[in-house]
Amino acid sequence: MQTHEIVRRFTAHFENAGHTPVPSASLILDDPQLLFVNAGMVQFKPYFLGDVPAPYPRATSIQKCVRTPDIDEVGKTTRHATFFQMAGNFSFGDYFKRGAIELAWSLCTNSVSDGGYGFDPDRLWPTVYETDDEAFALWQEITGLPPERIQRRDGTDNYWDMGVPGPGGPCSEIFYDLGPRYGVEGGPIANEDRYLEIWNLVFMQDERGELSPKKGHPPIGELPHKNIDTGMGVERVAFLLQGVDNVYETDLVRPVIAAAEELSGKRYGDGEEDDVRFRVIADHARSSVMIIGDGVTPGNEGRGYVLRRLLRRIVRSARLLGVTGPCLERFATVVRDAMSPTYPELATDFERISAVIRAEEDTFLATLTAGEKIFETAVQDTRRGGGSTLPGDKAFQLHDTYGFPIDLTLEMAEEAGLSVDRERFTTLMNEQRSRAKADAAERKVGFVDASIYRAVLDTHGATDFLGYQSLQSEARIVGLLRDGATAPAASEGDSVEVLLDRTPFYAEAGGQQADTGTITGGSFVVRVDDVQSPVAGLRVHRGVVANGTVTLDAEVVAAVDPARRAAISRAHTATHLVHAGVRGALGSAAAQAGSLNAPGRLRFDFTSPTGAVPPAALTEIEEEVNSVLQSDREVQTYETTMDEARKLGAMMLFGEKYGDRVRVVDMGDYSRELCGGTHVRRSGELGLVRILSEASIGSGVRRVEALVGLDAFQHATTEHLLVNQLADQLKARPEELPDRVQSLVERLRTAERDLEKHRADAVLASAGSLAEAAEDLDGTKLVAVTAPDGVTGNDLRTLASDVRGKLGSVPGVVALFAVDGAAGKVAFVVATTAAARDDGLAAGKLIPEFAEAVGGRGGGKPDLAQGGGTDPSGVDAAIRKLREAIRG
Template identity: 55%
Template sequence: MQTAEIHRRWLDFFEKRGHTVVPSASLVSDDPSLMFTVAGMVPFVPYLSGLVPAPYPRATSVQKCIRTNDIEEVGRTPRHGTFFQMCGNFSFGDYFKEDAIRFAWELLTTSEADGGLGFDPADLWVTVYEEDEEAIALWKQHSTLPDERIQRLGKDTNYWSTGQPGPAGPCSEIFYDLGPEYGVDGGPATDDDRYVEIWNLVFMQYQVADVRSKTEFTILGELPNKNIDTGMGLERVAFIKQGVQNMYEIDQVRPVLDRAAELSGKRYGADHTDDVRLRVIADHVRSGLMLIADGVTPSNEGRGYILRRLLRRVILSMRLLGVEGASFAELFPVSRDAMRDAYPAVAEGFDFISRVAYAEEKTFLRTLASGIQILDTAVERARDGAAAVPGDTAFLLHDTHGFPIELTLEIAEEAGVGVDEGVFSALMQEQRDRAKADAKAKKGQRADLSVYKELRGLGETRFTGYDELSHESRVLGIVVDGAPVAEAGEGQIAELVLAETSLWAESGGQDADQGVILGDGFEAEVLDVQKPVPGLIVHTVRVTVGRVGIDARAETRVDADYRRGAAQAHSGTHIVHAALREVLGAGAHQAGSYNKAGYLRLDFTHTDALSAATKSEIEEISNLAIRADHEVVTREMPLDEAKSLGAMALFGEKYGDRVRVVDIGGPWSRELCAGTHVSSSAEVGMISLISESSVGSTNRRVESLVGMEAFRNFAAERAIVQQLTSGLKVPRAELVTRVQDLGAQLKAAEKKVAALEAEKLGQRVPELLAGAETLGGSRVVLGSLGRVGSADDIRGLALQLRDRLGSEPGVVVLAGAVPAGEGTEKPVVIAATTARARETGVKAGDLAKLGARVLGGGGGGKPDLAQGGGADVAKIDEALAEIRRDLAG
């Protein structure tokens, strides 16, 4: 049975039993405490916890998930994957244990011909919480399991909680017995790999507090609404139903494994180490494909770092299999084809996905080459007597260049040297400790959202600002310093929750509105507007007059000028996006944005910097679209209809069943967007691109001023041009030529001055040679030159003096003060040696380092010529004296 078919049967089964089919949420989690969606229940947490009223009594989904906490186990066990799919059925105060158990048994054991999964009951075991007599009785009632295959286990395995005060409850797990050839008898209680957990039923029925550990907490009582949360591992069921050994061999993963084996010339099943690498490649390519499809791009932090790590592990595994060149162009299309039936978006967005993946591979292959050079140098030193590559070098390769220790060990072993793994392990542990401390600190900074639970329970905040700038409502709740209060007084900062509001809450890249909230006897300045939980708009205000209390009348008033500017910027963002795609092609896809009154920032997928001509073209197309006065049309419609019209769903954004579509010039710019917009493109006024830069190996960023801010920017530049034309007494058309001429004249003058300075310094050669002294068997010239034009002047004089010393052992050390900008100076010391002096052991690099150390800096170079510098010009004489003592010794 194909994985997509199991997926389909799951949803069909529960839909026929009254469950609302909920599409998979993005892998990028809405939960601020999570990087990714790590379990099937994550999108439903607000409903299960009661934070947000559930929109349906029962639901089902097949949720995409990513977990990387066990990344080192990938490929080594039959069931560890970074990307996996969790089939879930959920009840929000509707059915409970009996139906959950009945549904599970029915789906698993109904024949394939009748729409079930066709498991033989003789192969199934269940575990229950040892004190849950109700669940045990229900299993006996609704299944054919004998008593010995219903095992009681303790809290450590069969009791679920978040680890925090809140909902909790016992769970019941269903296992498949692979057979006696896979391990010992005795069922799941043996904790043997023979028994594969395929489904977990969580009975969320208690409220707990005083949580001391996973097994130690206080049960306060039963929840008023009991919930069901279940999860069946799709990949686990698939590998059992397909008769293969592990999840890497199922139909959605195996094709990549086979292609990697073909490219490397390896045979899967012939060597355990190679098999692990092939499984890592197959798993990580699929994970990378799905993450990029949900808008994640490689970076050095957060989600992007996880993606980068996965992709680089693929590259390194291919290298360890003997493939040193690029391979993503062979592997990613195979994964796309394996996943497209279940997730058509991977095929629709493959142009974007492939460009991101291929660019990351190209970048890392270059990084890998530089890392190999570092490792080669360390290996040579080890051969020369060190015996082992230093642990800090191995750590540098791992931390900076992405080398896993396995690669370093393998290369070192081939060269016949070892690696100091003890030091490496110690440095790795220090890094883990820092990461844990950082994560703990960040976790402690997260807001407690429970304060909004009752407020959200009063209903969803209705936004009225599309049609009006003021709206009269009432105060539903007030929060001060994270706690609910009855009122807030003059001077206090408070959060107000209203039934309706005309103030836009920051979202979709658009900054929050500015404005005021007025009521009977109070006025409040709006500082910020946010959505801390879905459907709830919270206004952070400073009460400027009177006191505001619960149930007070409250009128929201938007600052009309600010809203106009924000709408101009948001519509301008759509226009610039369309212009980028017109110039660069459909691959230039928005990857993030931010806009506020007068300003927009747009990130887009592209690898190369834009030329001046390209930026000018994009700016011109944008302003031509403004001049064309395109009508801006907003419509609400079902998501599928919007996509069929070609509306762009931006990577990483999340959409409901109904969406808002914004057209500018019809299909020229058609995007899904909930933000506020102008009514015609001419209202944007003007767009002025002010910068273009890189924000990663695959993303670029443009920034632009909009409307009056753009005009003011042009006016400021015009004033500068007028000042220059007036001061230089040239027409504007000749200004560039005149400035270029002045620049050329200045360079010529600087060159002439430098020549005069060099000539002047050259005249000091006889004087410096006359002061030479014999130290340590060499003729030594030491000189403090005072203020000098540049370090090059000192170097040139040192070389002249060295040449005049001829073939005798000779050393020249000169120091001077050179310009350091803004009227400051810095000391520079130059050392030069003759061949005869170097034969006696005198090295210019050592002398430069010595002098630089006294000057408060650093330096070095070759044995014949070296340079040092510092921060303290006053210590030049002291530095030369230290060098004299060294040479004399």
């Protein structure tokens, strides 16, 4: 049975049982605890936690998942994988244990002709939590299995919670017996190599406290509504129903291995070492395509780092198989063809996906050869020194300079029979991150226990947002927090968080900055500086009590600053127009990767695997956007279904989670996007859009910054004044300025070259006098002086070589020092004649004799060496040490 048919049967089975089919969520959800979605229940967490009411009593989904802790084990076994699909059915206070067991058992054991999977019941083994007598009895009743075929296991195996206080419960797992050749009999408790878990049924009935029942601690209570959360491994069921030995041989994975076989000329199954590489390619190719499809681009932090690591492991595995040229796009194409029947967006968005992959592969291939040479040199140095540990400094250099993930260096070191000094590497990485954090803007975070917000939500319901229609409304304070805790009142000067039953204030979201304004009661005013939504459905107004005493339950008037809202709305609408302009100029590969909509200005990030946007293209985008402003198009906003929005061609942002009903911002045939932000009514209200800059902010990601409205006009006026001033000073018309400035620059460069030549001639003219002043040290001529002012770099080397030449055939050493007192630095060069080298005086070996005196170091060849230091006051001492070394 093909995998897509397994998925179809699962969905049909539960849809026929009254479940609402829910599309897979993006792998990227706004969950600080998760790098990627790793289970089917993740998108339903708000319903299980009670943050928001579930829109349906029961649901089913096929969720794409990525788990990354075991990346290093992928390929080494056939059990580990980073990407997989989890089929699940969910009940939100509807059916419970009986329903979950009946539905799972019937799908597993019903015949293929009846829509089931046709598993032999004699090969299925259920497990239950050790004290769950109810589930044990239900398994017996529903399946007719004897008691010895239903095994009890402790909380480590058969209890589920989220690792934090909240919902949890016992679970039942369904195992399939692979047969005697996989190990001893006796059920899952005897051998999990022979008995393969295919489905986990979680009976969510408990509320756990700080200590988990998984570790034997009792729950602190029961949930008011009992829920069901199940997960069936699609790939595991596929390899069982397809009669193959593991997931790598199933219909959606084996084609990637076949492509690698074709490119490499090798065959899967001929040797375990190569088989590991084939499996790495197959698994990582699937994960990478799915991750890029959901909007991630390669980078050096977080999700971007994981993606980069996956892609580079593919490239290196392919090289070890003998593939020398680019290969990622070929593997991605195979993944697209295999997976797009379930995930059609992979086909429609493949131009962007492949562009991201090509850019990363080109970058890595360009540095891989150089990095491998550095690595091999480090390995040789380590072995020559009799060591078995690669220095952490070298590992950090490979990471920082050549883009080698530490995991790649560890793999290469292991292959070379070496370990890596991880401690030193980690120290250097932490130092780098600390520097980066010091430069980064402070992120807005809340320090309030989220349960406080959820309590308000449970009691008073979601905040009614009125901001699309009005900037002022009457409201009631339903929650008041001071210093992170609930409070009945707050006085003048207190920092507070105010929760209202309704509000016109827009909470920061989707790149749009929050509204500011006031909340006014009968005898108090709260200045609102920020609005956030820490729990779905709530809007929290953060600010300061400007005067009076604010109290819980007070009736108030909430008023948004209209000028700020209007300026932000203009910027947000302009962002949509710039997005449309960029896609029109660069193609669909230019997808939004972030934005900022602030009063009068915007920042728009987008993927651009081809590199910088040409200035001419930016000019065209700006002109096109302003033509839309001039046409004064109506900006319509309306709600519709997700299916209808897709039919209309509305743009959807990667990583965003949309419900069944979505809000569309429509500017006719030019721009149509899903968006929850605020916008102007007509494009003409924007006035003017001026693009200020375009630059790279990471691998394959570019950023456009622009001004809108009055800010754009003011910028244009300033530029006009500057152009007029330049025209007056250069006695030229504005259109002549580029040529006139270019002429001035060329004249300046010519003058600098002439000056440099004269200076070099003056420096070289001093060589003769320096040679003549050489002192005699027991038959060796020594010239050791501070060079004339202005001599640095190449001039210092040239002068040392010239002085050496004028010493003739006698043993001679030239040591010249250049001092930069203002910077507190000193540079030095040592040159030796052939006769001196015959006497054992090598330039590279002389430097260590005196470098410490100037706080420096250096090195080089026997005839010429150089270095630098940080203590110019030590030059005289250095010269004395050099004399001593020569005499010695």
